[in-house]
Amino acid sequence: MPPFIPPLNALLAFEATARHLSFTKAANELHLTQAAISHQIRSLEDRLGTALFVRAKGKISLTTPGAEYLEAVSSLLVELSTATDRVSQGGNEHTLSISCLPTFATECLIPLLPEFREAYPHLRLQLSTTSAFDAFQINAYDVAIRYGSGKWDGVKCDWLCDEHFFPAMSPRLLQGKEGKEPAAILAETTWLRTYFTSLYEDDWPEWLAAAGLGDTQPRMELGMHMQLTSLAGAVEGLGVVIARTPLVNRALRSGTLVSPFGPRLKSKSAYYLATPESRYEHQKVACFRSWLLERAAGHFRMEPEALFGHG
Secondary structure (H helix, E strand, O other), X not given: OOOOOOOHHHHHHHHHHHHHOOHHHHHHHHOOOHHXXXXXXXXXXXXXXXXXXXXXXXXXXXXXXXXXXXXXXXXXXXXXXXXXXXXXXXXXOOEEEEEEOHHHHHHHHHHHHHHHXXXXXXXXXXXXXXXXXXXXXXXXXXXXXXXXXXXXXXXXXXXXXXXXXXXXXOHHHHOOOOXXXXXXXXXXXXXXXXXXXXXXXXXXXXXXXXXXXXOOOOOEEEEEEHHHHHHHHHXXXXXXXXXXXXXXXXXXXXXXXXXXXXXXXXXXXXXXXXXXXXXXXXXXXXXXXXHHHHHHHHHOOOOHHHXXXXX
């Protein structure tokens, strides 16, 4: 029996409703009636055998399965849109499509792209962000920046940089805590916990164990989806976060975040530039690969201690 794949209209209705948390706004966006949107989602929930939304007092919110499904559906719709655009352009050699992890795109890649545009003004860039990665999705792009082992079927990978993780916080949170031990500072501070799915455990347990602080408890915890959100929360002084290089590099260099103590641990995974094997030698891909790898040493690959003057 072939696997069940929901109708595209149902997925579009679900994604729009989840994004707006409103049947009415989703209906307006998709030029449908609210009743049609509601029917599409009810049918989808019945077929999946689980509720995607909590409906109460005229408001809706995502269930845990609904939030996880939204992440997957959103990524797939972006991939489908990008692939459709690529086919409609006939594989234009003047269009370079890039898939990138959201936080890496915001903190690492986009700040460098003006330089690439100046060097290669004839290339039109298409940048899409997604956390998902598999053979189907990578084949919708010319290149992808991904995190992991670097061993994926159907692609050639060039190492960009390793990753280190450690606590970081706004310097405002350290005021009045000068001279205190790390355990005391952590016990008086809110911890920002980064999650991707309900089953994901962030780096706090591993770092606390390595630091010999396994029994330390926070004053409070705040859960935040993805490193992009938790880093922004840390910059605003919401609490201390387990930050990761190179995602935190700009904040450390500017001083908006500081790392008051270690250890600074090296991750088992790293960042790679992944290219479908069939496109590895394409000129536009080779230009981007050469340009990005040249800049990796000065922007991504430095040791954490090189980013700040203490620690």
